[in-house]
Amino acid sequence: MNQRTIAIVSVSILTILCTAGPVSAYYFEFFYFETDKLVYEVGETISMVSKLIADFSQDGWCYISFSVITDQGLVFADSYYIPPSPDIRYPNSSYTILPEDTFPSLDGTTAYVIFNVEVYDGYSQGGGDTIPINITRGNLEVTSQTPTSIEFNSNSTLQFKINSVHNDNISLTNSPISISVFDESSTEVFTQNTTTDANGSLFLNWSNSYGSPGNYNLLISSSGTPAFYPLSDSIQITVLPAPSNLTVISSPDTIFCENPYENHSELANITVLHTNLAESRLNDSIVTWQTSFSNGAMNNIGNGFYAVSIPFEVAPGTWSVNITANTSLYQSTTATIFIEAIHRNVILSFSCPENHTSGTPLAIDIECMDTITETGIESYPILVEIIVGNTTIASSLDYTNTIGMIDALLDIPDIYWGTGTIRITSNKTSYHESVDYTTTIAFFSSANVSFEILKPAALGHISEVAIEVTDALGTPILGINLQLLNETGTTMATGTTNAQGICYITWLVSINTEVRVHIFAILVERDASIFLAGSLTPIEIPIQFPVVFLPTQASWNVTRGLNCSIKFTLESEFSFNQSLSILLKDFLGQFYFVFSVFTDTEIDILLPIPHNVSLGIHSVILSIEDSTHTFLEPTENEMVVYGSIDGLANISPVYYNEIANLTVTLQYDNSTPVSYVDVHIFVDDLQSSILALDNFSTSTEIPFILPLWVVPGEHQILFQISTTWCSFLNKPFTTTVWMRTSIILIVNYQENEGIPPQEENLPFGSYQPPIFLSSSSGSIIKPPPIFVNETISVSFPTALETSFESCPRLSSGTNKRFTDSANSRTPSSGKGHMILGLKDLIVNWLELAVMSSSTALEVQPYEITPQSPSSGPEITKSVIMCRLA
Numbered sequence: 092m093n094q095r096t097i098a099i100v101s102v103s104i105l106t107i108l109c110t111a112g113p114v115s116a117y118y119f120e121f122f123y124f125e126t127d128k129l130v131y132e133v134g135e136t137i138s139m140v141s142k143l144i145a146d147f148s149q150d151g152w153c154y155i156s157f158s159v160i161t162d163q164g165l166v167f168a169d170s171y172y173i174p175p176s177p178d179i180r181y182p183n184s185s186y187t188i189l190p191e192d193t194f195p196s197l198d199g200t201t202a203y204v205i206f207n208v209e210v211y212d213g214y215s216q217g218g219g220d221t222i223p224i225n226i227t228r229g230n231l232e233v234t235s236q237t238p239t240s241i242e243f244n245s246n247s248t249l250q251f252k253i254n255s256v257h258n259d260n261i262s263l264t265n266s267p268i269s270i271s272v273f274d275e276s277s278t279e280v281f282t283q284n285t286t287t288d289a290n291g292s293l294f295l296n297w298s299n300s301y302g303s304p305g306n307y308n309l310l311i312s313s314s315g316t317p318a319f320y321p322l323s324d325s326i327q328i329t330v331l332p333a334p335s336n337l338t339v340i341s342s343p344d345t346i347f348c349e350n351p352y353e354n355h356s357e358l359a360n361i362t363v364l365h366t367n368l369a370e371s372r373l374n375d376s377i378v379t380w381q382t383s384f385s386n387g388a389m390n391n392i393g394n395g396f397y398a399v400s401i402p403f404e405v406a407p408g409t410w411s412v413n414i415t416a417n418t419s420l421y422q423s424t425t426a427t428i429f430i431e432a433i434h435r436n437v438i439l440s441f442s443c444p445e446n447h448t449s450g451t452p453l454a455i456d457i458e459c460m461d462t463i464t465e466t467g468i469e470s471y472p473i474l475v476e477i478i479v480g481n482t483t484i485a486s487s488l489d490y491t492n493t494i495g496m497i498d499a500l501l502d503i504p505d506i507y508w509g510t511g512t513i514r515i516t517s518n519k520t521s522y523h524e525s526v527d528y529t530t531t532i533a534f535f536s537s538a539n540v541s542f543e544i545l546k547p548a549a550l551g552h553i554s555e556v557a558i559e560v561t562d563a564l565g566t567p568i569l570g571i572n573l574q575l576l577n578e579t580g581t582t583m584a585t586g587t588t589n590a591q592g593i594c595y596i597t598w599l600v601s602i603n604t605e606v607r608v609h610i611f612a613i614l615v616e617r618d619a620s621i622f623l624a625g626s627l628t629p630i631e632i633p634i635q636f637p638v639v640f641l642p643t644q645a646s647w648n649v650t651r652g653l654n655c656s657i658k659f660t661l662e663s664e665f666s667f668n669q670s671l672s673i674l675l676k677d678f679l680g681q682f683y684f685v686f687s688v689f690t691d692t693e694i695d696i697l698l699p700i701p702h703n704v705s706l707g708i709h710s711v712i713l714s715i716e717d718s719t720h721t722f723l724e725p726t727e728n729e730m731v732v733y734g735s736i737d738g739l740a741n742i743s744p745v746y747y748n749e750i751a752n753l754t755v756t757l758q759y760d761n762s763t764p765v766s767y768v769d770v771h772i773f774v775d776d777l778q779s780s781i782l783a784l785d786n787f788s789t790s791t792e793i794p795f796i797l798p799l800w801v802v803p804g805e806h807q808i809l810f811q812i813s814t815t816w817c818s819f820l821n822k823p824f825t826t827t828v829w830m831r832t833s834i835i836l837i838v839n840y841q842e843n844e845g846i847p848p849q850e851e852n853l854p855f856g857s858y859q860p861p862i863f864l865s866s867s868s869g870s871i872i873k874p875p876p877i878f879v880n881e882t883i884s885v886s887f888p889t890a891l892e893t894s895f896e897s898c899p900r901l902s903s904g905t906n907k908r909f910t911d912s913a914n915s916r917t918p919s920s921g922k923g924h925m926i927l928g929l930k931d932l933i934v935n936w937l938e939l940a941v942m943s944s945s946t947a948l949e950v951q952p953y954e955i956t957p958q959s960p961s962s963g964p965e966i967t968k969s970v971i972m973c974r975l976a
Contacts, residue, residue: 118177120143122142122144124139124220125139131226132230133261134261136257138185141206141220143208151212153175154171155172156207157184161226162200162202188226188229194317194318200225204222205220207219231256233253234259242333243304243332243420244299246297251292253266253311253313255319262290263313264288269282270283271310273310274302275306280301297330301330310324333422335368342360347435347463348403348406348434351522355463359400361400361412363414372395372396375418379417385401407433409430412428434524440458440460442456448624449507450563453485453500457475459517469491471520474516476516477503484503486501487500507534509534514528538624539561541559546723549600549636550601556597558613559593567592568621571616571618572585574614576627584597609632609634612627635718636669637665638661638663638715638721639724640713642659646729649730650734653700657697658693668691671689671690673687673715676711676714677710678711685716705732707732710727712726713726734817736760736813737760738756740755742754746830748796750796752795754792755768757814767789770795772808809823
């Protein structure tokens with residue numbers, strides 16, 4: 092504050108001096124000059140500022156200057172011109188106290204800060220101020236130019252700089268420095284005297300000999316200089332463990348998973364190498380490993396190598412192994428290894444035959460072992476498939492037992508043979524790999540052998556056996572060699588099958604052979620070309636005494652319900668007059684008889700044939716019930732069985748030249764109905780039938796038409812009915828043959844002029860109008876006149892027989908069978924009728940009454956045209972007169 096007052100006083104003096112001179116047009120005022128403080132240290136900056144107003148013309152100027160004077164003289168000067176302005180301005184400047192600009196004593200030194208201003212605008216004015224300050228020695232500090240954390244064994248160089256605490260750019264240059272290093276226990280491990288360089292920096296090469304990684308205290312000391320106080324500053328240095336490398340030397344990529352059934356697991360052998368960055372091997376490390384299922388430490392095997400064997404008691408999958416290496420001098424380092432646990436392999440072994448006969452079970456022994464432990468795998472699923480062609484003919488799924496064994500037994504169908512494939516597979520299990528193994532096998536079919544004794548094995552005779560050989564599908568096998576072996580294994584005969592698979596084998600039966608049932612055998616030779624297995628089929632062949640059947644009848648005919656007489660002789664060759672039991676039976680099984688006879692004697696037997704035996708031809712077979720005798724030839728004879736029919740026959744009314752119906756209800760002698768019959772019709776005891784109706788069903792009416800020559804009237808008709816294997820059934824009938832006719836009577840009256848009606852002249856009494864119309868139709872029992880005489884009958888009975896009761900049909904009065912004269916009159920009425928008067932009725936009476944027969948016969952009077960019965964009558968005309976009185 093005192094400094095500022097002094098400045099104001101001096102400015103006022105200058106102003107007074109200026110006003111004593113000539114008057115100027117400019118304005119100038121100096122207010123003050125000051126510094127930020129009055130005591131400074133070396134390295135600090137002196138900030139200077141002044142306050143003034145300087146306004147002048149463009150021809151004038153204003154010059155300002157700042158300066159500092161220390162014990163070393165003028166050390167700072169700063170000057171410049173400012174432009175005119177009527178506003179207050181604050182010119183300023185600054186100066187940093189450099190150590191070479193002053194040498195303060197112990198108590199410091201005085202310096203002066205000077206400010207001057209001069210303004211000219213035709214004349215000059217000025218002002219200024221001087222401020223004394225005190226400058227002391229400055230304080231120093233140490234700043235690290237490099238990181239204070241260093242890695243062990245890195246040969247690092249630490250750089251520090253000693254500079255003013257006020258200004259980093261002012262440093263302690265070329266000055267002696269003392270350095271000391273202390274460990275965490277304050278033990279001095281290093282000391283050194285050195286000198287800062289021209290930039291104030293000093294360098295320290297850190298050595299591993301200073302100690303292991305940890306925190307160290309670095310003490311830097313300086314005795315001071317004329318410009319700076321003495322220095323003693325400490326910096327903490329951290330020595331970090333050095334980086335190291337952990338290299339996996341060996342490790343499996345895959346490993347077999349555990350076998351829980353045997354409590355066995357594989358060992359993952361892992362070896363790592365621990366080195367520093369210089370590849371020096373670290374032998375004092377602690378190396379550990381860790382997995383999700385276990386952990387532990389690795390063994391130090393020397394020279395920086397560490398190893399471990401980890402039991403992998405795990406299921407299949409990918410597992411990680413984390414390895415960590417630790418040492419006191421080096422940083423901790425890790426490595427991760429991925430190991431895949433894979434399914435354990437399986438050793439599959441089995442035994443089965445090279446070929447097998449189809450139709451029999453195939454046994455396969457299978458063993459599954461673990462490839463590592465070579466022990467059986469328990470509960471291992473095995474699928475066995477037998478494949479022929481593209482068809483799986485058998486399969487079996489089973490699990491191994493406790494020792495890894497499976498005894499598979501597969502049923503092989505007999506319809507498959509040829510080269511087959513045995514496929515043994517298993518899917519992956521929880522711990523073991525899948526297997527898929529195939530091998531081939533030949534399947535041989537067993538032939539189906541059947542035989543038939545065509546000629547019995549009779550002593551002293553040739554015996555023949557038909558042997559049929561087919562495969563399992565029933566297909567005949569061609570070209571198969573066969574042998575017939577006796578009980579001693581001696582080949583009796585050989586043969587080869589034909590295209591139908593049949594072989595006919597014959598041999599002569601020795602008379603010295605014992606009569607009994609012998610066990611022969613049919614040997615089918617093996618044929619590998621068609622996958623046919625050899626086989627031996629036993630057959631029973633009885634050796635018997637021969638017997639010859641000699642029938643003494645040509646045929647056996649019998650009517651059922653009666654006895655049939657059968658005569659024959661049985662001749663023997665080696666056993667005379669033997670009593671034998673004979674079976675006689677129908678081939679259809681409808682009857683059989685057993686009876687005892689003697690050989691070499693004529694035999695006459697009556698066989699009762701029951702009514703339930705079917706009609707027709709029966710094959711009757713004789714066989715000997717005694718097993719020691721046999722017929723040499725077949726003993727089949729024909730027996731014809733006849734029967735009879737009976738029943739009812741009815742016919743419908745018979746009309747001339749019309750269809751009649753015959754109804755029959757028939758049954759056989761065993762009361763069963765007859766379905767179809769043949770019918771022959773005889774009339775009036777003629778020798779030959781007039782009609783033959785074949786194979787008519789008795790369930791419907793049988794239609795027939797008598798010939799035209801069978802005229803109406805009474806006749807004797809015989810129906811001769813027959814059916815197969817039965818005698819004729821004659822059914823006679825006396826019947827009337829009728830003839831259908833139609834009679835139409837038309838009576839029409841019309842009054843004529845001049846002719847009054849005469850009641851007494853009417854044929855049927857008095858006439859009563861209106862017109863009387865009557866018609867009738869019916870049947871007559873008399874034949875047409877053409878077959879009787881040459882006259883025409885007009886008697887009234889005929890008319891009476893055609894009354895309304897018998898023929899109640901009405902007629903319109905129009906008939907196409909009218910004569911031409913009647914037809915010509917019919918259209919004139921326009922109504923289909925002729926309208927006639929009484930005169931016309933009398934005169935034209937022949938044309939007023941017309942008879943039309945349903946037999947289509949029209950007879951003219953006195954015309955006779957005889958006809959033969961075979962062709963029938965010609966068309967004739969006949970008129971019946973009307974009764975007028």
